Amino acid sequence: MRGKVGVVGAGFSGAVIARELADAGYKVIVFDSRSHVAGNCHSERDPETNIMLHVYGPHIFHTSNEKVWNYIRKFDEFMPFVNRVKALVGNKVYSLPINLMTINSFFGKALSPKEAAEFMGLIGDQSIVVPLTFEQQALRFVGRDLYEVFFKGYTQKQWGLHPSELPSSILKRLPVRFNYDDNYYASAYQGIPKHGYTFIVGKILDHPNIDIQLNTNFERGMAGDYDHLFYSGSIDSWFDFADGRLGYRTLDFEVERHRGDYQGNAVINYCDQHVPWTRISEHKHFAPWESHDSTIIYKEHSRQCGAADTPYYPIRLVNDKAQFARYVELARAEQKITFVGRLGTYRYLDMHVTIAEAFEVAERFLDMQKSGGAMPSFVVDPLA
Numbered sequence: 160m161r162g163k164v165g166v167v168g169a170g171f172s173g174a175v176i177a178r179e180l181a182d183a184g185y186k187v188i189v190f191d192s193r194s195h196v197a198g199n200c201h202s203e204r205d206p207e208t209n210i211m212l213h214v215y216g217p218h219i220f221h222t223s224n225e226k227v228w229n230y231i232r233k234f235d236e237f238m239p240f241v242n243r244v245k246a247l248v249g250n251k252v253y254s255l256p257i258n259l260m261t262i263n264s265f266f267g268k269a270l271s272p273k274e275a276a277e278f279m280g281l282i283g284d285q286s287i288v289v290p291l292t293f294e295q296q297a298l299r300f301v302g303r304d305l306y307e308v309f310f311k312g313y314t315q316k317q318w319g320l321h322p323s324e325l326p327s328s329i330l331k332r333l334p335v336r337f338n339y340d341d342n343y344y345a346s347a348y349q350g351i352p353k354h355g356y357t358f359i360v361g362k363i364l365d366h367p368n369i370d371i372q373l374n375t376n377f378e379r380g381m382a383g384d385y386d387h388l389f390y391s392g393s394i395d396s397w398f399d400f401a402d403g404r405l406g407y408r409t410l411d412f413e414v415e416r417h418r419g420d421y422q423g424n425a426v427i428n429y430c431d432q433h434v435p436w437t438r439i440s441e442h443k444h445f446a447p448w449e450s451h452d453s454t455i456i457y458k459e460h461s462r463q464c465g466a467a468d469t470p471y472y473p474i475r476l477v478n479d480k481a482q483f484a485r486y487v488e489l490a491r492a493e494q495k496i497t498f499v500g501r502l503g504t505y506r507y508l509d510m511h512v513t514i515a516e517a518f519e520v521a522e523r524f525l526d527m528q529k530s531g532g533a534m535p536s537f538v539v540d541p542l543a
């Protein structure tokens with residue numbers, strides 16, 4: 160038996176690191192302040208309808224990383240699912256991401272891919288050479304009409320900021336397609352676990368070398384008991400918010416129950432600014448292989464994260480990044496602790512990226528143990 164390792168957080172980051180080290184012979188104790196494992200990916204069956212609920216918002220697994228895809232499928236069967244998001248604007252429904260169907264139905268045309276590319280080139284604002292803001296990026300690539308309808312109101316609701324105050328990098332994740340491909344993700348593999356994410360994480364953590372302590376908030380004073388600590392909680396909380404709270408958006412879910420089929424799709428975005436929610440998720444449609452007479456929908460509202468709220472999306476504007484850089488400096492001076500995951504590194508991470516980074520962290524730790532080197536506070540550069 161090797162040394163004793165503490166892991167804070169039983170989401171994908173903590174679970175995968177714990178499992179890799181347990182397999183290598185380490186005794187690992189995993190803490191989570193919540194009453195369940197799987198972090199924000201937690202899913203549970205509604206006791207009344209038996210519908211699988213994505214409790215902290217919809218999660219679709221997608222990746223082009225073979226290693227991650229092969230790994231995750233060892234813990235549950237993945238059922239085919241393709242995320243096809245719709246957008247409601249006024250009383251019209253469009254296809255997202257913006258594709259040939261969106262362009263043709265919005266402008267009442269029947270353009271071919273080549274014609275659409277030419278048309279978009281004409282309506283895009285070519286005077287913007289290097290887009291700096293989200294607004295400039297959108298105006299350049301989709302023009303004012305599509306920007307106003309699909310991006311402006313939605314973005315203001317999602318981020319609480321005008322698109323002219325947001326960096327252009329946010330829009331790079333929403334490409335325009337000149338064909339009818341409406342698959343939201345461009346990944347090689349996509350699916351939903353048959354028994355849910357909490358089942359998977361429970362199985363990852365099911366190992367004789369792993370102890371799990373739920374309902375336990377891990378504090379600095381508890382660190383001394385461990386040869387090394389992996390911390391997937393928020394970095395600012397580790398330092399008792401010495402430099403203030405990092406900016407996050409949080410989400411509120413307005414849950415409704417209905418009979419039958421409410422919206423006919425898993426996710427519909429509401430782009431109009433006067434509609435208070437950003438999107439509606441209808442959870443039974445994430446499991447199209449199941450059949451349910453009733454339905455449960457989540458109307459998703461985004462707002463600034465307060466001290467008592469769950470942090471969801473890191474804001475990472477210029478000021479937030481500078482504040483985060485100061486926390487990184489404090490973290491780099493710490494010994495025997497590595498900050499990991501979405502909260503530990505203050506980044507938005509998809510599940511597959513989280514898992515791939517967790518492999519990297521565990522591998523580095525095992526290498527350092529062999530070579531006698533010191534494990535760094537970060538394995539991935541969090542400021543990159």
Ligand SMILES: Cc1cc2nc3c(=O)[nH]c(=O)nc-3n(C[C@H](O)[C@H](O)[C@H](O)COP(=O)(O)OP(=O)(O)OC[C@H]3O[C@@H](n4cnc5c(N)ncnc54)[C@H](O)[C@@H]3O)c2cc1C
Pocket residue numbers: 167168169170171172173190191192193197198199200215216217218219220221375376377378391392393410471472499500501502508509510511513
């Ligand atoms: C609304 C939303 C939708 C998303 N949809 C997708 C999607 O469709 N596909 C996709 O790939 N990814 C999606 N993601 C990203 C996904 O949620 C993350 O990749 C994943 O949660 C990261 O795992 P993690 O372990 O780093 O963090 P988390 O899941 O947040 O786990 C961290 C855990 O640490 C615990 N913790 C924190 N501090 C302490 C402490 N001091 N003591 C004890 N425990 C503590 C927390 O309770 C939490 O359980 C989505 C994210 C959001 C916000």
